[in-house]
Amino acid sequence: MKKRIRQAAILFMAMLSLVSSGCSQTSADKPYKESRFLMDTLIEVTAYGPQAEKGVKEAFSEFERMYALADQYDPNSQISKVNQAAGSSKVAVDADIFAMVEESCQLAEKLEGTFDVSVGPLVELWGIGKKGEYIPSDLELANVLPLVNYKLIEIDKVNHTLFLPKKGMKLDLGGIAKGYAVDKAIAKLQAAGVKSALVNAGGTVRVIGSRPDGKPWRIGVQDPRKPDGVIAKVELAGWDTMETSGDYQRFIMKDNVRYAHIFDPRTGKQPRDMAAVTMIMNNASQGDIFSTALFVLGVERSLVMLKEFPGVEAIFVTLDGKVITSPGLAGKVE
Incomplete structure (x- = not known):
């Protein structure tokens, strides 16, 4: 650190x-x-x-x-609650979490899927900075990739809920939360x-x-x-x-x-x-x-x-x- x-x-x-x-x-x-x-x-x-x-x-x-709100490593954060409920239930979230996920998915579609807010399982598998020199095998990557797909995220605009339909799916807001917070601070x-x-x-x-x-x-x-x-x-x-x-x-x-x-x-x-x-x-x-x-x-x-x-x-x-x-x-x- x-x-x-x-x-x-x-x-x-x-x-x-x-x-x-x-x-x-x-x-x-x-x-x-x-x-x-x-x-x-x-x-x-x-x-x-x-x-x-x-x-x-x-x-x-x-x-x-x-x-x-957005720290996925805090089990009590809203984004962790969404991840914990993957494959089982919808989670009502704060307007800012909802906005970040919605904006991420909208832009992902325009950017050919090169940004994906559901990348959490990959981040966890690689563990850059946390697992030493660990490099996952092609088989390990193949097992995780089906869990990474922003198109699967169910976004309910009426009730402000998020749902990850597959157990093991995880949202990671590391690619948007900091910039979003900067805009809020401004x-x-x-x-x-x-x-x-x-x-x-x-x-x-x-x-x-x-x-x-x-x-x-x-x-x-x-x-x-x-x-x-x-x-x-x-x-x-x-x-x-x-x-x-x-x-x-x-x-x-x-x-x-x-x-x-x-x-x-x-x-x-x-x-x-x-x-x-x-x-x-x-x-x-x-x-x-x-x-x-x-x-x-x-x-x-x-x-x-x-x-x-x-x-x-x-x-x-x-x-x-x-x-x-x-x-x-x-x-x-x-």
């Missing part, structure tokens, strides 16, 4: 040095900052203005609330009257407005092979969200092969083309989904797919270190 905290802190400091460079602060511009370890990552919120402290504390209350900041802020939740970044000096927020994209390196820089002008998925965030090495925590839910195995995908857009919860899906799809298919989503852009870092951007970022990435 300490290693993950350190890596997240380095990434944020690298980004913060970029967003604040050249900005002379007056007393009115001084930020209120807080950082906490929640949702298995370091979350840092920086806000400006007279209501900054109030907004930041309310933002963290949202992170804590979402964590309590809403709290805005409700408090904050006009300038930056939220960083372990690589999911969303901003409010511009920097106190009126310039756009300028964010660095971490080099996936250099924990303290920046491989690209982007000004969030016209966008407010940057979200990265990479094979460097949680992984194991065995026989010089990297096995990351991102799986292709259709095969149960890790994609082998990408090192990282960074989304530039205006929705953190969807950014979480897109970065995972595009990591699985690879550059060529992703560039075709993005034509269907105006305003959604991506920066790809391939395994050999090439940086490729979607057309909408032409001339906007350093």
Whole structure:
């Protein structure tokens, strides 16, 4: 855990040095900052203005609330209750859990099933970071894959219930909960009257407005092979969200092969083309989904797919270190 905290802190400091460079602060511009370890990552919120402290504390209350609802490792969380009832009964859930599952399934259909919120059995089987160098066999994967299928999830919009029809099915909101919580935190900041802020939740970044000096927020994209390196820089002008998925965030090495925590839910195995995908857009919860899906799809298919989503852009870092951007970022990435 300490290693993950350190890596997240380095990434944020690298980004913060970029967003604040050249900005002379007056007393009115001084930020209120807080950082906490929640949702298995370091979350840092920086806000400006007279209501900054109030907004930041309310933002963290949202992170804590979402964590309590969506933590599949807490047997008392709502998502655990849904998993425990798989194959036996429907479970009424909070509006936020319902919204996350519904949005995940809707986007999964558009993203060719490369993101699947029912991936829980695969996550459990691989146990990246929890089982040492364990690599599941093809037979083990074949036994689990029938349990991974978002199309099987029964979503009752009238009664707000979820039902997993097969015993052993498990929802895992790790690919949406953090981004969704960021969006909720941003809403709290805005409700408090904050006009300038930056939220960083372990690589999911969303901003409010511009920097106190009126310039756009300028964010660095971490080099996936250099924990303290920046491989690209982007000004969030016209966008407010940057979200990265990479094979460097949680992984194991065995026989010089990297096995990351991102799986292709259709095969149960890790994609082998990408090192990282960074989304530039205006929705953190969807950014979480897109970065995972595009990591699985690879550059060529992703560039075709993005034509269907105006305003959604991506920066790809391939395994050999090439940086490729979607057309909408032409001339906007350093």
